[in-house]
Amino acid sequence: MALEAVKPGRITIEKDFSPSPFMQILVPLIAVILALAICGLFLLLSGQDPFAAYSKMFFGVIGTSYGMTETILKAIPLMLAGLGLGLAFRMRLWNIGGEGQLHMGAFAATGVALFMPDYPIWVVLPLMFLAACFAGGVWALLCAVPRAYLGVNETITTLMLNYVAIFWVDYLVYGPWKDPEGFNFPLTATFSESATLPALAGSRIHFGLIIGLIMAVILYVVIYKTRWGYEIRVIGESEPAARYAGMNIRRQIILVMFVSGALCGLAGMSEVSGLVHRLRPGFSPGYGYTAIIVAWLANLNPLATVVVAVLFGALETGGYIIQTSGISANLVSVIQGTLLFFVLGGEILVRYRIRLAKPAVSAGEDSA
């Protein structure tokens, strides 16, 4: 009762514990090229010239001060939130509540700005900073505590609280915090000078960039050079080993989520205080979600997060620029999505070794 004839070789996939650095660089590169190619084909099919579109995007971003400025401005919140989320991901805490924590940070910063308009800048800005960190952190704690003590899946709870935070901000700007002189638009009053993050050297780029860069360096040092970072990495790699070494996992879950949320909160503060100068609905076009992607693509490395954030900022800016040629800015999301698909697919080439199994040898041939 032969069930099936002997089949020729089959492809098997096995875990590779020593991904080569070459593959780690090559795979994302190929992913970018493939994503651009696919989207180019897509452009071609919809009657556009892909080369023209891409070069317009590219030179629009690289070649103009508008493009560069916008790129950096979009990179700032992605950077800050990406750093925060990356820290949580290190511990395998799937905080996807960056958007909500960012909103809460913006809310708290706005609160300080609106109610202390006449204090000097060195009082107001630090207070806004602290309030944003605190609010974002506490928002993350709402998920961290159930996770630490009851084992409640943080992926879902952080996601759910995003909406609660967004509706909370909506409530404020449509309700109690609506600017009485704002012609009934859902906006708060404009921040005073002392609640505004200073701009850098006459450009529109604000001080949030500096905060982001400093945070990236701090986090890099924390993760790779300090005891705390070591604990985070051990817990992320193996909880039993961390317990065995006497680490307090619950405390770390709470601490890391707080810091993660605080950084996302900072992203919210830097948006309202550095760029928008007021709170309004939809001030974040999903930075909290894009930051997840940014952190992940950066392989959770803080310095790489800065680079990826700038690249994503450039991509988003490119999207705005090509709108002038009548191509929808949505193209950028399509490129981002496609890029991610290829990177995700390419991961397997890095993490696993794919090999063609030898065909099963039948009884007669085998003697050696």
Added chain:
Amino acid sequence: MNTPCLVEMHGISKRFPGVKANDSVDLRLFAGEIHCLLGENGSGKSTLMTILSGLYKPDAGQLFIHGAPVTFHSPRDAIRAGIGMVHQHFKLVETFTVAQNIVLGDRKLSFVPNMDQVESALADLSRRYKLAIDPKARVWQLSVGERQRVEIVKMLYRGCETLILDEPTAVLTPQETRELFSILREMADQGKAIVVITHKLREVMEIADRVTVLRKGHKVAEYTRGSFSEAQLARAMVGKEIISRIRRQPSNAGEEVLRLEKVAAFNDSGGRLESVSLSVREGEIFGIAGVAGNGQRELAEVISGLRRISQGSIYINGVDMTGSSIRQRISAGISYVPEDRLGTGLVPGLGIVENVILKGYHTPAYSLGPFLKRRDALSKSMELVSKFNIFASSLESPVSMLSGGNLQKLLLAREFSSDPKLIVAVYPVRGLDIGATDAVHRLIIEEKEKGAAVLLISEDLDEVLKLSDRIGVLYEGRLAGPVNREDTDIEELGLMMMGASGEVASGGIGSC
């Protein structure tokens, strides 16, 4: 042999990254026999049977069922060919009822199964083979022994002619083991072929009609009942006469280091440790023998602080540490070599350097304020690697790439380099080859001679007898003994392991 057999495996090879788990292995199974597959941990027994059950694909070799060549692409193929496997870690859906688990994957089942009908069919099966199960019970509420019976019925229900059991007694109490063996005999008498994967000689002597011995992925011997002795099996299993250069040094025990007083604790699945009292002194190895699952892991965890105790107290060097944290115990000089070396004792994804500092990273030796002293960690690692003969291509690449022996050496290197006062070692040589085993034993003895108190938990009586000064036996969470090494022998310990505790063992267990 020309008589067609139920199952023949010919020239089976299987490679995993870094290991050749099976190398051109042959195996034949006949109806009506209980066939033991004997070998040390890591000898490739489980891999071979996982191939036979269709879960792994062999890299080379051929299977024959009733003399006809077959290729399994999935467990479904194997089951259809009459081969069923009861894995060591049960493959049960905990939220399902027993009946649902048993019929899962059965294609003959109607699309809308009539569970009443299934349940009565199961009742018949369980009567026929004297396997008591309740088809309506939810699996998550069952005991380990009950779950194993569900697994067996699952295979019988599918009409398996060949039933493979992977280390079936590892999780059972002696009573349950006895019960299981009589069930297996019953099934063999009804014409099934039974394969029992084991590394326990005693079990082979008791139930095997035939035995195949594997070593390092190779088949090294095959015997039929009556043609083998325990010593022969042991020799085949380990490859040479067990001549160890290790000689037990007479104990020169000093001050008491560890004292447990009436310690009780619960484990996660309802098992327990009951009123365990013991004391271990400087320069002494206290061996704990017993079948795994009788409280060994709990005992080790209780001492190292990983598990809370519900009653009793623990003293280290005369200080009450009952409520102390893991870290306090580490700094009091407790060193713990856990059963699960990669994943608990060592962090798989980190390199050697970062594993070396796992326990001391917060001490002044490796940290300055909030920062880690990387250079010190690196030099310490290099020192340990050369001192303990650890073979590694890099100090930074993940330790998950190291072999079992090197992993254990690394673990011991870290644990012993802090000059521990008390060492708790659980199954320290499990899965290691002879060379590595010897090295580990020598290291433990060295620590003893330096004055450490050692609590050695092992399921291998030879190991316990070879190293220990005093021996206790854990059975169903209670500690029997201790007895002095000089005053005991393997027979007495064997009886104690079965819970006989001094009395004459009842019924025909143990033919050694």
Added chain:
Amino acid sequence: MSTGFIIAVLATAVTAGTPIFYAALGELISERSGVLNLGVEGMMLVGAVTGFMAGSITQNHWIGLLAAMAAGGAMGFIHAFLCVSLRANQVVSGLALTIFGTGLSGYLGKSLVGTPLPDPFRVVDIPVLSNIPVIGPILFQHDILVLFSYILAPLCWFIVFRTRAGLNLRAVGDNPGAADSLGVNVFLIRYVSVIVGGILAGIGGAYISMAYVPTWMENMVAGRGWIAVALVIFATWNPLNALWGSYVFGGIDALGYRLQAIDVSMSPYFLKMLPYLFTVLVLILVTQRNMVYRIGAPKALSVPYDREER
């Protein structure tokens, strides 16, 4: 508040809940097989735009619906391929799907904005049932997709909990190793579940653009995909709960505007927070050890299956 008002609100809850129901049902099946798909929003958007486009071109809402199903299914296929075959991170893959779907629908739909749909789904007149007082207007004066959901929910419940296919599905989501050892094809079941999930999300999206509104606007799904993800947990992975739950969630959405219209001072934003807060509460409750077993929440959710994992 008059009876008429209440009936109108409840009837709106049903229509507002229906797209959420379809999407949640799809997500429920996918999660039951152990695959978390956070791409529901993206799949719905792609479904919405393809349905609208195909419906506009062919002037036939059935062809539009089929196109939406195919598009949703294709999106599901991408997720299945990445997460099941390539064992990619399900959270990231799902988010990628949402980003991709949002972009793609916006891009494709650019020229459709503001155009009317020639043949939208209309209210069908079912005799007898729709004339029952109170119940009739709430439940039966609707289009065919709403009516179909009344059949679909119990049908799916029956399949999940009473059939062999459902047994396999739940086993794969709970303990794929056990299912695999008994010859249940884990990969096939996960593929089918995720693709069916995509198809149902496609229907949900098409419902919005072809029946509920019916027109095309950029981003018109407006977060309903995420509500669907929440609803699956709220419904404790049970299709029947998902049906009434979708009316609660949909009704809350609809009620917000109605209350504003009749000048009730309660802010609609607090009302809108409720579904998410409920979901968090339900999740905390079902995480308790005994509840996990009793409800049968898929334990292997978002864990890729690797047969030779050692």
